[in-house]
Amino acid sequence: MSMPNNIAPEDLALFAMQLLSKEEAAEVAAYLERSEEARRELARIQGDLAVYAHTVDLHSPPAQVRERLMKQVAREKKPVPIERPAPVETPKRAAPMHGGANVAASTVAAHDEPEPLIGRTSRLIDDEPPKRSAAGRVFPWVGWAVAAGLAVAGGNLYRQRDSLVQERDNLHATVADQATKLDQMTADTAAARQVLETLTDTTAKRVMLTKGKTAPVPQGRATYVADKGALIFTANNLDPLPPLKTYELWLIPAAAGGAPIPAGTFRPDERGNASVILPTLPKGVEAKAFGVTIEDKDGAATPTLPIILVGA
Amino acid sequence: MYRETGLVNSPPPSSQDDAGLLVLVQRGDEFAMSTLFDRYSKVVYSVALRVLRDPASAEDVLQEVFMQIWRNPDSFVAARGSLGGWLAVVSRNRSIDALRRQRPTESVEDIALASNYNLADEAERNSMMDKARTVIHLLPVEQRKTLEMAFFDGLTHSEIAEMTGDPLGTVKTRIRSALMTLRKAFTV
Numbered sequence: 001m002s003m004p005n006n007i008a009p010e011d012l013a014l015f016a017m018q019l020l021s022k023e024e025a026a027e028v029a030a031y032l033e034r035s036e037e038a039r040r041e042l043a044r045i046q047g048d049l050a051v052y053a054h055t056v057d058l059h060s061p062p063a064q065v066r067e068r069l070m071k072q073v074a075r076e077k078k079p080v081p082i083e084r085p086a087p088v089e090t091p092k093r094a095a096p097m098h099g100g101a102n103v104a105a106s107t108v109a110a111h112d113e114p115e116p117l118i119g120r121t122s123r124l125i126d127d128e129p130p131k132r133s134a135a136g137r138v139f140p141w142v143g144w145a146v147a148a149g150l151a152v153a154g155g156n157l158y159r160q161r162d163s164l165v166q167e168r169d170n171l172h173a174t175v176a177d178q179a180t181k182l183d184q185m186t187a188d189t190a191a192a193r194q195v196l197e198t199l200t201d202t203t204a205k206r207v208m209l210t211k212g213k214t215a216p217v218p219q220g221r222a223t224y225v226a227d228k229g230a231l232i233f234t235a236n237n238l239d240p241l242p243p244l245k246t247y248e249l250w251l252i253p254a255a256a257g258g259a260p261i262p263a264g265t266f267r268p269d270e271r272g273n274a275s276v277i278l279p280t281l282p283k284g285v286e287a288k289a290f291g292v293t294i295e296d297k298d299g300a301a302t303p304t305l306p307i308i309l310v311g312a
Numbered sequence: 313m314y315r316e317t318g319l320v321n322s323p324p325p326s327s328q329d330d331a332g333l334l335v336l337v338q339r340g341d342e343f344a345m346s347t348l349f350d351r352y353s354k355v356v357y358s359v360a361l362r363v364l365r366d367p368a369s370a371e372d373v374l375q376e377v378f379m380q381i382w383r384n385p386d387s388f389v390a391a392r393g394s395l396g397g398w399l400a401v402v403s404r405n406r407s408i409d410a411l412r413r414q415r416p417t418e419s420v421e422d423i424a425l426a427s428n429y430n431l432a433d434e435a436e437r438n439s440m441m442d443k444a445r446t447v448i449h450l451l452p453v454e455q456r457k458t459l460e461m462a463f464f465d466g467l468t469h470s471e472i473a474e475m476t477g478d479p480l481g482t483v484k485t486r487i488r489s490a491l492m493t494l495r496k497a498f499t500v
Contacts, residue, residue: 010484013491018405019468048491050397051498052463053359053404054437055445061357065371066349072375073345073382 007031007038009045016045077166199234199275206273208236218272220309222290224251229283231263233276233290235309238268241294248295249276250303254286261285265299288312330395337385345382352396352431353378356403362464363407373406396431408466440498447497451490454478458486 007028014020015028032038198204208219220235233249241247246267250260264279289312293303330351336344356377360370377399380387388398431437448456458476461467467475469483476483 010488013487014469017462018408019462045491046401048495050401051444051494053400054355054441055448056358056362058354058358059361061353061371061374065374069349069375069378070346072379073342077340
């Protein structure tokens, strides 16, 4: 391949964007090998492209992508590296001075390098073992092979055990976390149930505190969260009703012209107490006021005058 | 380069945060991984979506790019520039590969960025984005369109020349000029 003396910056930009043909790209790559200035310019262009990439209209990825990634990350859990002090080695001979990986490589090479042939030969002559039969030569190696096999199998078992222990610990942690959450939810549910039972218990003593001695008057208290369409209504000192009649609670919307929305029927107990807990209501309806009327026993779609209780 | 923006020289603390997070990722820290995802997934996904115009394919690229970090955090070293910039470029290149339905054409390790923006800091990242968008918007429309076709659509200069009817040299010059304008805007 011919080596060009120069590459136009325009081509470097195309190279950075992977828009050159294979031949053109190879030519530029070869030039980059030789020219430090070209490499610097290419890095500058990549920086420019990084800035340009950030001009894109931003969109958030769907939430489940994060979940999917983290699951994959968990599946490909990495073994935590154990830091050990570097072994002290006594090189057989001084390694030549190179940088970084070369030093390590040369050190390894020095260890792996075979001894000089002359020394090896003389030792063979001096320490030559007595000649043995084929079986005699093979059997000692069988022992070593079995030992090596057992060592490998043992290593594998040890790694599997570590992995299982790690998995077990993770499961324990997850179970403990879930148990804590469950306990919390159980406690919350019990508290909520107790509130409801107290509010709706017909045997509960309900006392209305008033200033001085005044005759008890019918009263109601509505607690309403428009966003959730949640309403809790309690009433005291209500007059008893004829058998075929019922009280009905109404939500009067804040929106102009909004028709009253029926929010539940109720009959007071013998002490004049009653409640309506979480009737079915549309969400997001702002209330201007609440009212109570007397209706036929099945309730009505529109309120019947007079309004017995009203509050805004 | 880019010295006047205050985004170079000694790495700002949040930039070091990226390096610190990568060290943790190297040790298998999943929380560090999720932090990096929360920080840069929007840009990576948006670039991929712009190139591929298909949410499902963009999600695949997003997953692939971040799994690359998890599997081989060494593929990015701080000396190569900002992690955010690197991710944006890698996302674009992976998306172009997907568009061409071919295997990745280059190792991500090969990309070095001369810039060192502090993209780990959201405020600075947003500021840089705004400035870059303004610069691009002010480019002559031919330059802007040509760069867009090359970078986001992955069209070669020959394809662009064929589509626009402009000479090859003009296409190359427009791309180069647009990038130089962008560079100068962050230099002065």
